[in-house]
Amino acid sequence: MTPRPYLDITPTQLATLAPGTRLIDVREPDEFTGPLGHLPGAELVPLGTLEATLGGWARQAPLLLICRSGGRSEQAARMLARSGFRHLYNLAGGMLAVRATPVAQPQG
DSSP states (O other): OOOOSSEEEOGGGGGGSOTTOEEEEOSOHHHHTSTTOOOTTOEEOOHHHHHHHGGGSOTTSOEEEEOSSSHHHHHHHHHHHHTTOOOEEEETTHHHHHHHSOOOOOOO
């Protein structure tokens, strides 16, 4: 069995990503601004435009791929791996998982 060319991470692991990791949201514009919202600092690059957009991207830069449920971001990660990217992360469960994950409430 061939290993996946990316690593799945959960919403609780987002804070462990290396500084400078680019957040690439592959949903459509109406989803990016819709009820699920998007992660702070995320760049909107719809999946259908990804291949045309990635030409100037550094192949060694770490990238986190994000979508609604994790399926399109997995497709994006596989596409990027075929294009020579090596530090790829897929947000498992996508923005649905992010919104379902309880956030620690400040004490006091």
